[in-house]
Amino acid sequence: MIPFKLTEELVTEIEQLIENQKDTALVALMEDLHYADVAEIIDELDEDEATYIIKLLESDKTSDVLTELDDDVREGILSNLSPKEIAEELGELDTDDAADIVGELPNDIIQEVISEIEDREHAKDIVDLLRYDEYTAGGLMAKELVKVKEDWNVLTCVKEMRAQAENVTRVHSIYVVDADDKLMGRLSLKDLLTTSTTTHIKDIYIPKVDRVGVNEKPEEVAKIMSKYDLEAIPVVDEIGRLVGRITIDDIVDVIREEADKDYQMAAGISQDVEADDSIWQLTRARLPWLFLGLIGGVGAAAIMGGFEEMISKHAILFFFTPLIAAMAGNVGVQSSAIIVQGLANDDLKGSVGDRLVKEMLLALLNGVVLAAVLLVFTWLWKGDFLTALAISISLIAVILVAGFIGTFIPLFLHKKNIDPAIATGPFITTSNDIFGILIYFWIAKVVLGI
């Protein structure tokens, strides 16, 4: 089996086949490809070509392709399909993927699309899912699952399960509910198969089963599933009724997106952008953070302007401002990254106070080592011990403050239920730049007795 590789030749070949309307050749070529690979190809085509392919292929394949496409490509294609065509695609999808697509449709056609879905039960499930916030367990879950009632006997159970399993791609667990649909536990397939057909389910089910509430945040679901190595988890509503199921493949996406988001925030990029987004989208994600940096820089300039009288006698102090600012920024980013990551992976233990004391000790250790090196260098370079000492002492102070800010701010934001990741990138570097420079000139002033 040769792994699929997207090449420019392949894209050109497909574009020519589309242009010449060689439908048989196109179908034959796509037939052997996985839907994720077809999606990769379609992402490279223009809207008309992409629509042509989607209309050409069977909807049991194209429905999966649609879920894998870039958002803007999918939007373009869907705008060219009739409500009936969209409904056919949705009919082939699991309810969670179908609901995600419906959620992206223009409001004025949603009703028509839903009414065109043939399987009314499926349509109802999709509509149910629409009312959950995208960023909750409810927004992630699918309605497809296998559930049996506790007062059934094994025979009824097996019969019902067979019917249900038809709609479920992967059966991870058999959930047991009571007459009110409340989740009671799960059933082991082995127990089911080795028990007499007249036994009641309530006598053989396992009453312990991990679960999450519909309003749980996706990151929390991800933490629970990866901590307990679960491949699927049932979702219950406020009164404990089984309403859906989340599978590990959706959680893999959550983990990736979450990590990407934290990383982007740390790099000063807001919103979920990719390298292939438009220059306009990228600018909107990047410019505000650069603007913040600009304001910080202007602030730093203003502070230095206030110490202008020092410049004639101690120009060397000004040469070291970029160093001080850079070190303050670096230490701040390091400290905040450790905290944000610890919070994300849930492995921060101990109190805020302990955490700060530890970071201060760490900053002091690093600061003293770096300051000693800088002291020797500056002294040898300029031959002025007092100035060298002033710069080095400032460096230690700046590193201490930067470490404190970098540790405290994300912990504080987390306590206030604000995403601590916003305190990592330009925000922390900019504020540390300003504080750093301010502290630097103050200390220099004191040490040099100006």
Next chain:
Amino acid sequence: MIPFKLTEELVTEIEQLIENQKDTALVALMEDLHYADVAEIIDELDEDEATYIIKLLESDKTSDVLTELDDDVREGILSNLSPKEIAEELGELDTDDAADIVGELPNDIIQEVISEIEDREHAKDIVDLLRYDEYTAGGLMAKELVKVKEDWNVLTCVKEMRAQAENVTRVHSIYVVDADDKLMGRLSLKDLLTTSTTTHIKDIYIPKVDRVGVNEKPEEVAKIMSKYDLEAIPVVDEIGRLVGRITIDDIVDVIREEADKDYQMAAGISQDVEADDSIWQLTRARLPWLFLGLIGGVGAAAIMGGFEEMISKHAILFFFTPLIAAMAGNVGVQSSAIIVQGLANDDLKGSVGDRLVKEMLLALLNGVVLAAVLLVFTWLWKGDFLTALAISISLIAVILVAGFIGTFIPLFLHKKNIDPAIATGPFITTSNDIFGILIYFWIAKVVLGI
């Protein structure tokens, strides 16, 4: 079901139970807890207490607990166990987890531990796994899987499968191999159950199955599994023989670690450290990057020293160096983060040239907007248009260069098969600081005609 929450009270209670040797109470308390929760508790205990718990509980539970512990805690406990006790734990684990633990043991006891494992087949599988590099598919895979030979008939197949499935926690797929153990395809459980018992497997198996080679990198395996939504993937050796299987829960860990690593690199933290590591470990991970920043700062100071004669006439230029350095750093980090993330998620399309042109356009757009704001501000502040112009033109130039470096370096490193993530954090900010300041003073010199 109340989700488990680690509290200080619980830890204190357990510590007291250990001190008073209340074994029955301890066993009762731990019995209802998931092994991942027991591991969380043990991570908080000291080595003797931790060892006490591990020796007290049954090894079918403690073996799983061991795999979930922090590395240093596990190392401490294992050093207190006899080879026979360790072997008992290993006997309960899947081969991949067992091999990971053996890999951490001191060399002089490995042989004895292995020889104490009762199930010799299991011991052989563990030894087999030891020869694979940790950072390959071979290092991730487990030997536990269900495989059938293509020349068996359905009856033999079902009988053999039953025996094999005993050792496999979750059967995701039934793999079909030929007489030489070469992976031929997979078997659908439905086909198996609906075909006459005398039919040969070779007539009913599905010849298409995704696979990875033993030497594939974990990141690649993660990409393939998440792209194709696989819950397990078979691993083949150089001549196509089926040697193991990787399941999605191991891949979830890879994705997390990979994302954490890239993020840490961007924040200037090397090695895989956590907030709860010792100050010494954290210093080793952080100090080298700070040192790099220090060298950069000294370089910047030296450059500014070279322009000392300008300081008397144009002190304001010096006030803006932190701004220039910060903007160069921010733009560099943004550009490199976008590229590194695109490379990690495999969604960078088009040539290096296209990528650079796009980044230059983006940098120009951002640069012009920011420079215009800065121009107006500086002009109003100091009333000197020419100086304001010099600073603003420099800002555009610096942003362009920073964007270029931030885009080019990671792409270049990736081409040379070096992890591009090293080019994100302090490396990019430091080099951009220096280039930025150099460009700034040059341009200022030209514009101001000094």
